[in-house]
Amino acid sequence: MNTMDELNRILYVEDEADIRVIAEIALEVVGGFTITSCASGREAVESAERARPDLLLLDMMMPGMDGLSTLEALRALPATASTPVIFMTAKVQAAEVAHYRSHGALDVIAKPFDPMALAEQIRSIWARRKQAAAA
Amino acid sequence: MSAIFDTVLRKIRIAFVLAALVMAVFGFASYRTIDRLADLAINAVNTQDKLVTLEQLNVSLGHAQVSLRDYVLSGAPVDLEQFQARAWEQKNAVETLGTPPVLPEQDELERRVSERTQLQYEAAAARSRGDQAAAIRVMESIRSVEAEAELTTLLQSIRAREEQAWWNSHAVPTAKGAQQVVVAAGALLVAMFLWASWMVRRYERERRRVTSLLDDSEAMTRLLSANMAEGLVTMSTDLVILDMNPAALKVLGYEREEVIGRPVAELLDPSSDREQLRAQLLSQLERPEAFQVSGLDMLAIRKDGSPLPVQVSLNDLRVGGRRRVTVLIRDMSRIRAATEAMKASEQHLREITDTLPVIIAEFDTQHRFRFLNRAAAEFLGRPAPEAIGRPAVELLGEALFAEHKPHLDKVLCGSSVRYEITAADATGAVGTYDMYLIPRRDPSSGELVGFYAFATDITLLKRIDRMKTEFISTVSHELRTPLTSVRGSLGLMSAGVAGKLPDAAANLVGIAQNNCDRLIRLINDILDSEKIESGDAPLRLQVVELTPVVQKALTDIDGFAHEHRVRLRMVAPSTPLSVKVDVDRLLQVLTNLISNAVKFSPSHADVEVRVSSTPRSVRVEVADRGPGIPPEFQRRIFQKFSQADSSDTRAKGGTGLGLNISRTLVEKMGGQIGFTSTPGDGATFFFELPRQGMPAATARTEVPRAPGVALGRKRAILHVEGDGDIRAIVANLAGDCANCVSAGSLADARARLRDTEFDLVLLEPELPDGSGWELLPELQEREAPLPVIVFSADHAEPPAGCEVAALLVKAQTTEEGLVREIRRTLNGDYVSMPMPLEQ
Numbered sequence: 001m002n003t004m005d006e007l008n009r010i011l012y013v014e015d016e017a018d019i020r021v022i023a024e025i026a027l028e029v030v031g032g033f034t035i036t037s038c039a040s041g042r043e044a045v046e047s048a049e050r051a052r053p054d055l056l057l058l059d060m061m062m063p064g065m066d067g068l069s070t071l072e073a074l075r076a077l078p079a080t081a082s083t084p085v086i087f088m089t090a091k092v093q094a095a096e097v098a099h100y101r102s103h104g105a106l107d108v109i110a111k112p113f114d115p116m117a118l119a120e121q122i123r124s125i126w127a128r129r130k131q132a133a134a135a
Numbered sequence: 136m137s138a139i140f141d142t143v144l145r146k147i148r149i150a151f152v153l154a155a156l157v158m159a160v161f162g163f164a165s166y167r168t169i170d171r172l173a174d175l176a177i178n179a180v181n182t183q184d185k186l187v188t189l190e191q192l193n194v195s196l197g198h199a200q201v202s203l204r205d206y207v208l209s210g211a212p213v214d215l216e217q218f219q220a221r222a223w224e225q226k227n228a229v230e231t232l233g234t235p236p237v238l239p240e241q242d243e244l245e246r247r248v249s250e251r252t253q254l255q256y257e258a259a260a261a262r263s264r265g266d267q268a269a270a271i272r273v274m275e276s277i278r279s280v281e282a283e284a285e286l287t288t289l290l291q292s293i294r295a296r297e298e299q300a301w302w303n304s305h306a307v308p309t310a311k312g313a314q315q316v317v318v319a320a321g322a323l324l325v326a327m328f329l330w331a332s333w334m335v336r337r338y339e340r341e342r343r344r345v346t347s348l349l350d351d352s353e354a355m356t357r358l359l360s361a362n363m364a365e366g367l368v369t370m371s372t373d374l375v376i377l378d379m380n381p382a383a384l385k386v387l388g389y390e391r392e393e394v395i396g397r398p399v400a401e402l403l404d405p406s407s408d409r410e411q412l413r414a415q416l417l418s419q420l421e422r423p424e425a426f427q428v429s430g431l432d433m434l435a436i437r438k439d440g441s442p443l444p445v446q447v448s449l450n451d452l453r454v455g456g457r458r459r460v461t462v463l464i465r466d467m468s469r470i471r472a473a474t475e476a477m478k479a480s481e482q483h484l485r486e487i488t489d490t491l492p493v494i495i496a497e498f499d500t501q502h503r504f505r506f507l508n509r510a511a512a513e514f515l516g517r518p519a520p521e522a523i524g525r526p527a528v529e530l531l532g533e534a535l536f537a538e539h540k541p542h543l544d545k546v547l548c549g550s551s552v553r554y555e556i557t558a559a560d561a562t563g564a565v566g567t568y569d570m571y572l573i574p575r576r577d578p579s580s581g582e583l584v585g586f587y588a589f590a591t592d593i594t595l596l597k598r599i600d601r602m603k604t605e606f607i608s609t610v611s612h613e614l615r616t617p618l619t620s621v622r623g624s625l626g627l628m629s630a631g632v633a634g635k636l637p638d639a640a641a642n643l644v645g646i647a648q649n650n651c652d653r654l655i656r657l658i659n660d661i662l663d664s665e666k667i668e669s670g671d672a673p674l675r676l677q678v679v680e681l682t683p684v685v686q687k688a689l690t691d692i693d694g695f696a697h698e699h700r701v702r703l704r705m706v707a708p709s710t711p712l713s714v715k716v717d718v719d720r721l722l723q724v725l726t727n728l729i730s731n732a733v734k735f736s737p738s739h740a741d742v743e744v745r746v747s748s749t750p751r752s753v754r755v756e757v758a759d760r761g762p763g764i765p766p767e768f769q770r771r772i773f774q775k776f777s778q779a780d781s782s783d784t785r786a787k788g789g790t791g792l793g794l795n796i797s798r799t800l801v802e803k804m805g806g807q808i809g810f811t812s813t814p815g816d817g818a819t820f821f822f823e824l825p826r827q828g829m830p831a832a833t834a835r836t837e838v839p840r841a842p843g844v845a846l847g848r849k850r851a852i853l854h855v856e857g858d859g860d861i862r863a864i865v866a867n868l869a870g871d872c873a874n875c876v877s878a879g880s881l882a883d884a885r886a887r888l889r890d891t892e893f894d895l896v897l898l899e900p901e902l903p904d905g906s907g908w909e910l911l912p913e914l915q916e917r918e919a920p921l922p923v924i925v926f927s928a929d930h931a932e933p934p935a936g937c938e939v940a941a942l943l944v945k946a947q948t949t950e951e952g953l954v955r956e957i958r959r960t961l962n963g964d965y966v967s968m969p970m971p972l973e974q
Contacts, residue, residue: 016616016619016620018617018619018620018623018624019616019619019620019623021620022619022620022623022624022627023623025627025632025633026623026626026627029627029632030627030630030632061612090611090612090615090616090619091608091612111615111616111619112615112618112619112621112622112623112651112655113619113622113623114622114626115622115623115626115627115630115632116626116627116630116632134919
């Protein structure tokens with residue numbers, strides 16, 4: 001864990017442009033975070049060093065590199081080797097959620113999400129993590 | 136019956152032999168007795184004669200001596216003549232005694248008498264010469280005296296002996312004995328006669344009885360043969376018909392008079408059967424012993440010339456000493472027809488089973504094939520007759536048989552079994568089969584005799600099912616992606632993120648947003664319902680305490696209730712109630728029932744959640760004061776997409792799947808769900824779950840942990856306690872949920888706290904080196920305050936200003952209670968897992 005600081009910069013990967021727009025607004029305008037959004041895993045790997053994110057927010061189902069392979073690629077980079085990660089997915093069955101968590105995700109956010117509540121949801125996951133780390 | 140006669144006859148025979156023996160014995164005895172009697176009589180007469188003769192001899196001897204003496208004295212010639220006469224008499228008497236010679240001493244007697252006579256003549260001669268003195272000298276000479284004495288002695292001895300003999304012949308009571316023998320023999324004869332006559336009468340009586348029985352039996356035999364369903368022909372040894380019963384006449388179409396006396400061969404098919412029967416019979420009849428031949432299939436010829444298939448059984452018997460042959464005729468035409476029909480029906484059934492695209496087989500209790508249809512034979516790759524009787528393990532192979540084995544054991548315990556199995560057939564093609572095993576019982580005894588196996592190839596179905604699942608999953612994903620954009624845009628717009636909207640537009644965007652939410656819920660529910668039903672989302676069952684789960688559901692939904700201005704109340708017993716459930720799914724059911732109750736409640740009404748139990752089950756009721764459930768809707772309420780009023784969908788925001796999902800989930804957890812309702816006066820939904828025996832298997836009781844923490848390190852407890860035994864017990868108890876480190880003293884505890892990070896301290900205030908209370912302020916001053924559970928020997932109050940998580944007294948706390956408290960405290964600081972947008 002390279003940081004226990006406030007959550008500020010988020011590296012966001014989502015192949016669907018419309019959703020990307022909405023999430024950007026939800027997180028930047030509503031949530032006040034700094035977002036680096038990428039359309040694919042490859043783009044995320046390219047942007048990671050520059051973005052120096054506090055948190056990775058990865059869509060699961062993507063053409064080419066999916067969420068898990070993107071995470072794997074990002075973990076290979078020093079900047080994101082241990083950055084906490086939250087997955088976003090439309091597949092929200094219990095077994096799938098458990099599977100994602102087993103890959104080290106803080107949590108899984110289901111799609112469709114409420115744009116007005118998204119930032120708050122991420123903040124509460126972040127707070128819980130801090131609590132857990134402190135305990 | 137002849138046995139009785141034999142017995143009687145044998146008895147009579149023995150009796151006669153005995154009687155003959157007895158009579159012979161008695162006859163012989165009688166003969167001997169009479170013979171002896173006759174002998175005795177003769178002896179007596181002889182003896183008497185001898186005695187008389189002896190007496191005469193004695194007298195003659197006396198007379199001779201006297202007359203000699205007279206002559207010697209007188210010397211007169213008269214006396215001489217007298218003497219000569221007496222002497223002659225004397226000699227004569229001896230000779231008389233000797234003819235026939237009866238005395239053993241006869242010779243001696245004659246010699247002595249002749250000697251005496253000679254001496255007497257010497258004396259008489261001397262006198263004749265006139266010499267009296269010489270005569271006297273002769274008479275008194277020693278020779279004369281001795282001769283006289285010897286003769287006398289001899290005569291006396293003979294006389295004595297004969298007298299004794301005479302007496303003997305009279306002394307034996309032989310006559311008396313003979314009389315007794317004769318009387319006894321007579322009595323025996325009378326007795327024998329009486330016995331013989333009694334036996335004869337008895338024999339006669341027995342004979343009559345047996346004869347009447349024989350008559351009855353013969354009548355019965357005749358009656359039986361007359362009423363027999365099967366034909367009976369009696370014939371002589373030269374194969375001529377003597378009698379035929381009505382059944383035989385009827386089946387062959389003859390009158391009785393027409394067949395009596397005819398050769399039996401005329402009734403048979405001339406081509407072969409005649410000779411066959413004749414040869415068969417003649418070969419048997421050559422031998423003297425009885426014979427029996429059964430089951431000869433022949434073709435008889437009726438009177439009208441038509442052939443008749445019959446089965447013939449031959450038997451010989453003796454009637455009145457003559458040998459007879461009976462022929463039992465069985466009309467096979469009907470049986471043959473029935474057999475044909477059965478064969479046809481069997482063929483029909485076989486065609487059906489062979490045509491069915493299902494593997495059908497029947498096994499006995501030893502797993503041996505008893506039947507298999509064409510599909511089964513094709514699967515095994517061998518013709519059915521080759522498989523029949525062979526064990527399944529041999530034809531299926533060890534590996535496949537092992538997969539079936541547990542199910543075979545179950546079906547042979549008497550219950551049907553259904554399962555799926557993947558197997559390769561004879562060609563190597565791998566398929567999935569739906570197996571259905573049904574026990575087979577003997578129809579009459581009900582005893583388990585094997586089982587039927589039906590296997591349907593569901594490979595294609597499985598593929599389709601998989602496609603369906605993938606389709607639903609894909610569709611739901613593909614639908615969610617655009618919905619995410621729509622819902623997101625609407626949400627941002629209605630929140631004014633993109634600028635304030637005019638009221639009318641805001642209203643419209645609100646409508647769009649609500650319906651978008653509804654659509655998302657619907658997709659979620661459809662997906663959920665499909666997953667639960669297909670078994671793709673298996674329940675993770677664990678034993679937990681029910682009340683905390685209900686409590687959590689109430690907490691989760693409290694905000695929603697508040698929005699609807701509805702108050703939630705919970706009534707639950709304090710005793711722990713254990714159930715085996717999937718906690719997430721139980722929460723889903725509870726949330727569904729409670730949110731329904733809230734939705735249908737009027738403002739400011741109460742929704743009451745009641746937990747109750749019986750020894751076998753627990754019950755959760757959710758009661759509202761809403762409008763109740765219309766009677767016409769009650770039957771459909773748990774069906775998919777059923778809502779009392781379609782307008783409700785809009786008004787209440789439900790998807791119409793919640794209750795259906797709830798019912799499926801409750802049933803999958805082994806329980807049942809239901810409701811009671813009075814229209815206009817609210818509804819009460821309830822479900823019941825089987826109660827678990829263990830009071831609380833607390834090891835896995837906790838509500839799901841917060842994400843992230845689940846992957847964290849195992850929690851650590853510091854147990855401060857002076858008593859080593861209690862330290863050991865607690866370490867053992869707490870070991871399940873945390874690493875338990877023990878400290879035996881205050882100093883020890885401080886050292887441990889410096890070295891290690893703990894999540895909880897379990898504290899006994901009474902310690903060997905001071906008071907445990909001293910630790911409390913130190914613990915509370917730490918960066919991350921440590922919760923403390925006081926676990927003390929007596930009821931101890933912590934000092935003012937110090938907070939503890941719980942106060943437990945050792946003697947009053949069960950092991951489960953302690954573990955529960957530890958868990959509660961360890962989990963106490965976690966927020967519950969937020970549910971995604973799923974309700």
